[in-house]
Amino acid sequence: MTQMFSQIEKQISKSWIQYAVEPRIAKLTGRQIRTTGPRIAVMGNCQAFGVAYAMKVMDPSATVHHFSAIGRSRFANFDVLVKTLDTYDYVFSHEFLSGHLRGPGDSAELRQRLPKVTRLPAVTFAAFHPDLIYIQDPTQPLHGFIFGPLGPYHSAIAVFAYRAGLSLEETRAMFNENVFQALGYLDIWNDAARELLETTRNEFDVDLSTDLMKWARRGVFMYSLVHPMSYVLFDLSKLMWEKVGLKPPATDFSYYQIYDLARAEIFPVYPPIAKLFGVQGGYLFKLQNHHLANDVGDFLTLPQYLAACFRTYEKEGAERLGNPRVDAWLADESTKKLLIGLARENLKAGRLPTL
Template identity: 30%
Template sequence: MERWLVMSNCQTVGLANCLQAQAPDIVITPLDPGQFKARPWRVKLRMGSFDRLLIYPAIRQEVPKARLDRISTHVELPIITFRGYHPDLIYIFNRAKPLSGPISHYHSAIVFACYLQGISASDTLAYFNGHFFERCGYFDVWSGERDRLVAEFEAAGLNIRPYFRDWGRTTAFMYSYNHPRIQPLYDMASALLECQDLPTYRSDLIPHDNLANSAIFAVYPEIGESVGVHGRYEFRSAGNYRTIGLEEYIGRCFALYATLQVSDLEPFHEFRKQVEDIRALL
């Protein structure tokens, strides 16, 4: 019986469980960078016991001493990222380190832009409407994100086109930009096995959705309506089933930013133009 090691980002456990559910003749083990760093010596001793490594390439630089060379076969993994439901979600640096806010590291470009412009929290609320979202280009994100995601998987030899058509038919298939629900990971596992010329044993007994207990960013109702799902202004922090509404989310973001030096705050590189464009619209 073959033994596979799966190393990726926060999708590691869900993907490994989905692979295990569809490949009963293979032993699948998940390992994220945090687990390796907690007990590196123990993990390194086990590396030689695996036949195949399924790894997201960016993870290699996080575990340079993992002795991955002891595994003979390496398969590169893509990850599921998708901004179609959350075009307003951005990441912010504080003194060159990711800034954690009310909902993990997830921030709103509109909220941050309003804060930088000196607009009050109460007045910021008024910018959350379909007209302003349209001016921000938020309704134009979906198709480009779909094409990018499909292309990235095709570049890795995985065909998710037939599966993607079913995602999001009744609800958003992402909890945030980089946290998918379990069904896309289940389908990704099928595509991986197909790419390896192995049979898939699919059923309705899919694994537990472990990312459902992670940070969840709201699907704005106006955005949801434009892509055929029900949205609501509900945000939730990791490990907490109490949701907060838009007004509370904005207030808590403003309160956080007020404790910091504005000069220390900067959006991640890929979001800088977005924030500047929104500031120009305000």
């Protein structure tokens, strides 16, 4: 029966039980409630759970709830969400589109109707995964992406190669340093850092400059463009607390952290890119697995990944594989000729990476 309800509907129900029912039961039974601290709600995308978890670690006495802005509710409407979030002392929210709940209502309307909402920035960073792109599905208005072997994550090189008519071996031969150099993949860091810092500072009034330097010293801190490691979200959570006047305590988060986003797809850091940062790279693509208790999950080598991509692209049809970056490569004859030439040169030289 519970499978009928979406995550946000389950959380709304749980919230009202904890807010309105459990205190009365505790009063009648004499049971002491442990959550005597502030009530905190975190609403948003795939990063929201990690933020909520970090805030709970920072104050175990707090009631911290995660409301997902992924997928759609079956029954709950936007008015119910607003009334539910109004019961919290602090509400942090990512930007989200209308359509997650029944009836109109996006993150801007939520802030308008509930002034206590604090905007929560999402951490995006492209330097480790410059080849990762999305393919928009125009038939799906909300989070509409064409899925491949790694869910919504696609390789721009693979999409280009398929649309250019290259073979699987020629495509595999493109995953070499000379191609990455030609595409500018080895010079992304400054632009990625500037975009992250300027967006969070200008749009959210959050300064991540010190934290970014700290993360960089630890090596790779992203699983993909949009999935940071848990310590990144912990540092962001501390800044958000300071923003609303809460004092983050000294907490050894590393002892309690869980790598929630590691259950999702993980895009590899290609070896020539990893070499720039002094870390281990590879071509091992991890498939999503949100049921670790039942199965250890699976991985794809580069040849396996590319073969699975081509099967997806063959099924979808080239006309549905539009992406601005790939479209630009294909439209520019000099770029197209250069990439195809490098692919064939690498193949002839036997440069065919696997892992």
